[in-house]
Amino acid sequence: MKATKRWVQITSVESIPLREGRSVQVGEHEVAIFNLGDRFLAVGNRCPHRGGPLAEGIVSGATVVCPLHAWKVSLETGSVVSAPNAPNCVEAFHTCVKDGFIFLEMPLASKAKEESSSACVDQERPASWFESSAVVQDNPDLKNIGV
Amino acid sequence: MEKLVVVGNGMAGVGCVEQILKHAPKFEITVFGEETHVNYNRILLSSVLAGEKAADDIVLNSLEWYQKNQIELRLGVRITDIDVAGKTVAGDDGSVTAFDKLLIATGSNPLIPPMEGVEKDGVYVFRNLDDTRALLDRVGKGVRAVVVGGGLLGLEAARGLQVHGCEVTVVHLMDTLMERQLDFTGGGYLKTKMECLGIKVLMEKSTTAILGNEKVEGVAFKDGSTIEAEIVVIAAGIRPNVELARKAGLQVNRGIVVSDFLETSLPDIFAIGECAEHKGVCYGLVAPLLEQGKVLAATITGNQGPCYEGSVTAAKLKIMGVDVFSAGDFSESAPGTDAVRYEDAALGVYKKLTLRDGKLAGAILVGDTSDSHRYMEWLRTQADLTPQRRQLLFPAPAEDAELDVAEMPDTKVVCGCMGVTKGAIIEAILQKGMNTLAQLKECTRASTGCGSCTEHCQQLLKAVVPEFQEESEKVLCKCVPFGEEKLRDILRSQRLRSVQEVLDIYGNGHGCEVCKPALSYMMDMLWCGDHDEDRSARFINDRVHANIQKDGTFSVVPRMRGGVTSAKELRRIADVAEKYNVPMVKITGSQRIDLLGVKKSDLPKIWADLGMPSGQAYTKGVRMVKTCVGTDFCRFGVQDSTRAGIELERRLEHLYTPHKVKMGAVGCPRNCAEATVKDIGLIGQDGTWQVVVGGAAGKKVRKADLLITVESTEEALQAATLFFQYYRENANYLERTYDFVERVSIGKVRRDTVYAPLAVQQGLRYRLRQSKRLARDAWLEGDEPRHPTQFVQIEPLEKVNQ
Numbered sequence: 001m002k003a004t005k006r007w008v009q010i011t012s013v014e015s016i017p018l019r020e021g022r023s024v025q026v027g028e029h030e031v032a033i034f035n036l037g038d039r040f041l042a043v044g045n046r047c048p049h050r051g052g053p054l055a056e057g058i059v060s061g062a063t064v065v066c067p068l069h070a071w072k073v074s075l076e077t078g079s080v081v082s083a084p085n086a087p088n089c090v091e092a093f094h095t096c097v098k099d100g101f102i103f104l105e106m107p108l109a110s111k112a113k114e115e116s117s118s119a120c121v122d123q124e125r126p127a128s129w130f131e132s133s134a135v136v137q138d139n140p141d142l143k144n145i146g147v
Numbered sequence: 148m149e150k151l152v153v154v155g156n157g158m159a160g161v162g163c164v165e166q167i168l169k170h171a172p173k174f175e176i177t178v179f180g181e182e183t184h185v186n187y188n189r190i191l192l193s194s195v196l197a198g199e200k201a202a203d204d205i206v207l208n209s210l211e212w213y214q215k216n217q218i219e220l221r222l223g224v225r226i227t228d229i230d231v232a233g234k235t236v237a238g239d240d241g242s243v244t245a246f247d248k249l250l251i252a253t254g255s256n257p258l259i260p261p262m263e264g265v266e267k268d269g270v271y272v273f274r275n276l277d278d279t280r281a282l283l284d285r286v287g288k289g290v291r292a293v294v295v296g297g298g299l300l301g302l303e304a305a306r307g308l309q310v311h312g313c314e315v316t317v318v319h320l321m322d323t324l325m326e327r328q329l330d331f332t333g334g335g336y337l338k339t340k341m342e343c344l345g346i347k348v349l350m351e352k353s354t355t356a357i358l359g360n361e362k363v364e365g366v367a368f369k370d371g372s373t374i375e376a377e378i379v380v381i382a383a384g385i386r387p388n389v390e391l392a393r394k395a396g397l398q399v400n401r402g403i404v405v406s407d408f409l410e411t412s413l414p415d416i417f418a419i420g421e422c423a424e425h426k427g428v429c430y431g432l433v434a435p436l437l438e439q440g441k442v443l444a445a446t447i448t449g450n451q452g453p454c455y456e457g458s459v460t461a462a463k464l465k466i467m468g469v470d471v472f473s474a475g476d477f478s479e480s481a482p483g484t485d486a487v488r489y490e491d492a493a494l495g496v497y498k499k500l501t502l503r504d505g506k507l508a509g510a511i512l513v514g515d516t517s518d519s520h521r522y523m524e525w526l527r528t529q530a531d532l533t534p535q536r537r538q539l540l541f542p543a544p545a546e547d548a549e550l551d552v553a554e555m556p557d558t559k560v561v562c563g564c565m566g567v568t569k570g571a572i573i574e575a576i577l578q579k580g581m582n583t584l585a586q587l588k589e590c591t592r593a594s595t596g597c598g599s600c601t602e603h604c605q606q607l608l609k610a611v612v613p614e615f616q617e618e619s620e621k622v623l624c625k626c627v628p629f630g631e632e633k634l635r636d637i638l639r640s641q642r643l644r645s646v647q648e649v650l651d652i653y654g655n656g657h658g659c660e661v662c663k664p665a666l667s668y669m670m671d672m673l674w675c676g677d678h679d680e681d682r683s684a685r686f687i688n689d690r691v692h693a694n695i696q697k698d699g700t701f702s703v704v705p706r707m708r709g710g711v712t713s714a715k716e717l718r719r720i721a722d723v724a725e726k727y728n729v730p731m732v733k734i735t736g737s738q739r740i741d742l743l744g745v746k747k748s749d750l751p752k753i754w755a756d757l758g759m760p761s762g763q764a765y766t767k768g769v770r771m772v773k774t775c776v777g778t779d780f781c782r783f784g785v786q787d788s789t790r791a792g793i794e795l796e797r798r799l800e801h802l803y804t805p806h807k808v809k810m811g812a813v814g815c816p817r818n819c820a821e822a823t824v825k826d827i828g829l830i831g832q833d834g835t836w837q838v839v840v841g842g843a844a845g846k847k848v849r850k851a852d853l854l855i856t857v858e859s860t861e862e863a864l865q866a867a868t869l870f871f872q873y874y875r876e877n878a879n880y881l882e883r884t885y886d887f888v889e890r891v892s893i894g895k896v897r898r899d900t901v902y903a904p905l906a907v908q909q910g911l912r913y914r915l916r917q918s919k920r921l922a923r924d925a926w927l928e929g930d931e932p933r934h935p936t937q938f939v940q941i942e943p944l945e946k947v948n949q
Binding site: 008018027050058068070 | 626647655656657658659660663664681682683684685686687690695697698699934935936940941942943944945947
């Protein structure tokens, strides 16, 4: 089966200060990466409400508060926490850290369009998925790209 | 005169002496104290350990008190023997003192469970002021501490150590914390709360040894496990100090056996407090020993009255944010006992009452102790609760309360401290239009003393003023559930210097967009800028010093003091607008120029090109002073408002405030720069300045109140800056001056600023100077960013071609 995702090296862990976020453009995806101290989490950078830059928000536990109108978005699932019935959510991306660098798991180009709409379905993923180093070791894609 | 000797200079002994002095003078009194301190409030030792109080704050009787009452105080002397026949006591200093009556109030000693290694350096008990001081010398950030004992004292000690930065583990032998005061469920709630504070709790652990060579290195348990530690505090309980009594031949069980009149088994010798045992019970709390003191004082002075019948014990855990109260007998096993429970796990509230024959037998409150007074009253009076059976766990319905105040005669004194009657309060409400508690306090002084009549005052307001709304203490937010005034106290007394520390210790550990900026402000204000500024707790505007716009771009407003600019500045602004393709250049409502639609990464370059300081248009801080043209050109101007405004702006710029502060200065009463609707306004008149505060022309429109009228410009600036610092220190975060002035009343503002004693004014000025000394133009960070990527757009290291 052909892989639909791959790991992309983004930046050094020092680039993102503790409990802050930074945005990065990866292909066609604008991603906000957050440093939670014990892990890095990543979601789409644009708030589902009015497109506010989530990377500039205040981090509150494992959520971020959009700087424009204070919508609260889960960094683990990408869903909107402050309005539980909000139909929209942002995409959540897997992260991992290796040798002091942050990696994001990005959808491959051809699949990206189709998959973006399915992100909401993924809401219930356990947080343990994001605990990074194990993911690195076991991920064949990552080995393929020679990390 | 008869000689009374008191062995023990603690709360029981001296408390009884105080009672004895209330009767006619009858004795020559000598008090022996083994500790070298005057009588202090032992219950508050945990507050001293936690840094909330200084040792001096807990003194109950000063040396002057002993002198004034002609009591001979012998400190640092331990009484070693009682000669019962010869009626003397011998001290370890070789002294022999004769007595006619002897009062033993030797208290108790810490109970040290059998374990190896208690002599090691780093093992402490927590019983007196010296223990507390020794502990304070050892605490510090990262020091690992184990507290053996999960009772009242152990938990308070644990918290005290933790606020100094120690990593604390509480080890408890039983399966319930505070098992003498709480049932299993209540203990569980308490455990969760302690863990939320960041204190580890290990249950059912029997400590067998303290590890290490000379110094403590850890603790070993019966189950074979160990933990590492540098400090061990043993708080496993107390044992009545009865050695002296036993040696003298008094009847002793666990404590010194006393009668209903506190007499021991031998004539003329009495015992009281923790060392005494009455009807099989040794009390370890403060209320019983004060009750015993009263009975004994009457007995010993020949005024024997009612006998001592034992006490209803009540205990309250003194840990800020962890409310626990327990009174009476909470066990449900006795026949005929009913239990009434309420519990809300999410809120952490647990309440249980036990009833016997329709009367209250015991109460446990965790998470909400607001009703403890009522339950104590029911325990004391043994009122029949059958009629209220459905409302036991909820406050009395409001109608009843209103009925109470309505029935009160007008002559009845509501506020005993200030002697204010109900009639005076009603008059103030009806005649003078007082309709908030603050106004009522200001006008009548009611409820400004001890505050116990606050509820009555509120009820009167509620009854008379239809639109009155009760002022409940508003907590900052659910992440740190304290009022802001309380939080300022906590930060100050606990010397907390970073937002995360506050959240870890007093909150839920992560905070939110409401509390983080508020705490950031408090830190900055309290420590005058000398603290660990945590940028992640600031709103984005305060991280990049520009105002975020709806599309994620930023706006840039340079400072233009007093609205005065120059051709050079304007040329630079124009150049910047062109060079960086600024989409909009706009004159603001505050006599300044706004460059809108700027990219974050361009900010440092723009600031450098502008060469002007930040106008702080993005933050809760000093915005500007709007001025009219004053005397230089205007034909009506009588004061140089332009220069006064520029100077005011210069003195206050770059500081943070609870909410934005917009000011104005006008040179004549025509008020062209609208100073009467500014947070602070200077209004020039012929020969004087009016300084006005609390004006608004935004969400709310409010004419400013007159603070003071002065003659010179310097005096006007001084008055304005006094108010400014007072607002900084006392307003809640996001409270504009117009709400602040209304809340505290302009009368109080005046009294606390321009009419305050010189020392108070100097304090305000000093702290403002300190803050100003460390305040910098935020735009200087363009050259020296706080973080390498503060203004930088991160590019992925690996290109993705899609």
